[in-house]
Amino acid sequence: MAQAAAYGRGYTIRQGFSPWVFLLPTLIFFVGYQVYPIFRVIWISFTNFEFLSNEPADWVGFANYIEALNDPLMWKSLWRATLFTLMFLPGTIVLPLLLAVLIDRVTQPRLATVYRVILLIPAVIPSTLVFVLWKWMYNYQVGPINHFLVETLGIFTVYDAPQWLGGTPLTLPAIAIMEVWWGLGYHTIFFLAGLAAIPKDLPEAARIDGANEWQVFWHVILPRLAPIMMILVVLRFGTAMAVIDEYLIFGGFNRDSPTYTWTIFMYDQAFKLGLWRQGFAAAIGMIGAVAMVLVMMILLRIFRSRD
Numbered sequence: 001m002a003q004a005a006a007y008g009r010g011y012t013i014r015q016g017f018s019p020w021v022f023l024l025p026t027l028i029f030f031v032g033y034q035v036y037p038i039f040r041v042i043w044i045s046f047t048n049f050e051f052l053s054n055e056p057a058d059w060v061g062f063a064n065y066i067e068a069l070n071d072p073l074m075w076k077s078l079w080r081a082t083l084f085t086l087m088f089l090p091g092t093i094v095l096p097l098l099l100a101v102l103i104d105r106v107t108q109p110r111l112a113t114v115y116r117v118i119l120l121i122p123a124v125i126p127s128t129l130v131f132v133l134w135k136w137m138y139n140y141q142v143g144p145i146n147h148f149l150v151e152t153l154g155i156f157t158v159y160d161a162p163q164w165l166g167g168t169p170l171t172l173p174a175i176a177i178m179e180v181w182w183g184l185g186y187h188t189i190f191f192l193a194g195l196a197a198i199p200k201d202l203p204e205a206a207r208i209d210g211a212n213e214w215q216v217f218w219h220v221i222l223p224r225l226a227p228i229m230m231i232l233v234v235l236r237f238g239t240a241m242a243v244i245d246e247y248l249i250f251g252g253f254n255r256d257s258p259t260y261t262w263t264i265f266m267y268d269q270a271f272k273l274g275l276w277r278q279g280f281a282a283a284i285g286m287i288g289a290v291a292m293v294l295v296m297m298i299l300l301r302i303f304r305s306r307d
Helices: 002-045 063-070 072-104 109-120 127-137 144-152 171-196 201-208 213-224 226-241 245-250 262-271 278-303
Strands: none
Touching: 002 278, 063 278, 072 109, 072 171, 072 226, 072 262, 072 278, 109 171, 127 171, 127 245, 171 226, 171 245, 201 213, 213 226, 226 278, 245 262, 262 278
16 A cells, blocks of 8 residues: 555656656746846846956946946937837838728638738748848939939939938838838738627627717727737837847948937947947846836736727
8 A cells, every 4th residue: 555655646746747847948948048148138237348358357236327328329329219119100000900901891702812912921021132122212313212203203303312221310211111011911910810809790789879980990999909909019119129130231330320229329339349348238238128118018008908
C-alpha cells in the first residue's frame, strides 16, 4: 500500500510538472529575447556606457535622464513624433471604417472577395519596395505626383512644385499618407471582422423602429466596433510614435528636419555621434517608452467598450 501511495504521489507530481516542461522553451525564448533586453537597456540608461570607449561604464544614476529632459531637442523630437501620430492615426480609423462599411454591404460574395484581395495588396508588399515606390512618386522632378500637379492640373510650375521629401514641412504629411495607404487594407479587415460579429437583427430592428441609416450606424454599429477601434488606435499609436526607418530614408539626420524625432535622436546618439553614448541613448528611449505607455493607458480608457 505504501509503495502504491508513493507511486501515486510521484505520478501526480510528474503530471503537474509536465506542462511546464513543454512551456520551458517558450519561457527561455521570452526571457532571453524580451525580458533580458528590456532590463539590460534600463541598466545601461543609468550608466555612462559608450560603445566605442575603452573605459568601463560607471553608474551615473539619473544623470542621463536629467540631461535628456533638459535638452530642448528631446522635447522637440517628442513633439515631432506626436505631430506625425496625429496626422497618421485618423487615417487608420476613418478611411478603413468607411471602406469596411461599404464592402460589408456588397451582396455578391465573389465581388466582395475581389475587393478584399485588392485592399490587402499593399499590406503584402515588402517595406523596401514600398519605400522605393513612394520615394519615386514623391520625387521633385520625375515623380508622378508633381507631374500631375504641374503638367495636368497646372497648379504649380517646375520652379515652385512641392518638395515632398528632404526635411521640408511636407515630409511628415507625405510619410503619413504613405503609411495610411500601406495599412489601409490591413486595417479594413479589422473592421470587417468586427462588422461580421454584429448580429444582423440589431440594425434591422433599429430600422423597423424608424432609425435612418446614420442613426443605425452611430447608435448600433459604431459602439460595437469600439473594441476594434481601441486595438487599432493603441497598436498604431505605438508604431507611429516609434517610426524610425521611414524617417531615416526620407529625412536623414538633419536635426532641423521635422523627421528628426526622438527615435532618430536616440539612434543618432547610440550609433552615429562621438563614442556612441548608448547610456544616454537608452535614457532617451526609456523616456519615450514611458510617455507612450502613459498615453496608451489613456487611450485604452477612452476607447474601451461600454456595451
